[in-house]
Amino acid sequence: MARDYDSQLLESVAVRRRRMRDALLFGVQRSRRTADERLGKVFAGIAIAAVLCAGCVGWSFLQHTLAKQKAEQEKQQRQEQQYEQPAPAAKPDKSGKSSPGSP
DSSP states (O other): OOHHHHHHHHHHHHHHHHHHHHHHHHHHOHHHHHHHHHHHHHHHHHHHHHHHHHHHHHHHHHHHHHHHHHHHHHHHHHHHHHHHHHOOOOOTTSSBOTTOOOO
């Protein structure tokens, strides 16, 4: 029995709030309020689209920057590996002399 009363009370409060909200939004000048609402929704849609576009541009910039850094790092590693490898020693000819370019 108590649950029925509680659920009725909650439902009546919800109905009252909905009616108050509708009266506030639509009131006497209902057509004017809907135009204002539509304009607000248009601006909200534009704002959301702008935020999404900015997010896409930011994500693209981040990916490009990370790829650029990775390429630079790989380039540096390749250069370091080239410097670490010793140059091949000059092989002596059959005559016992070293190849040209060496003393």
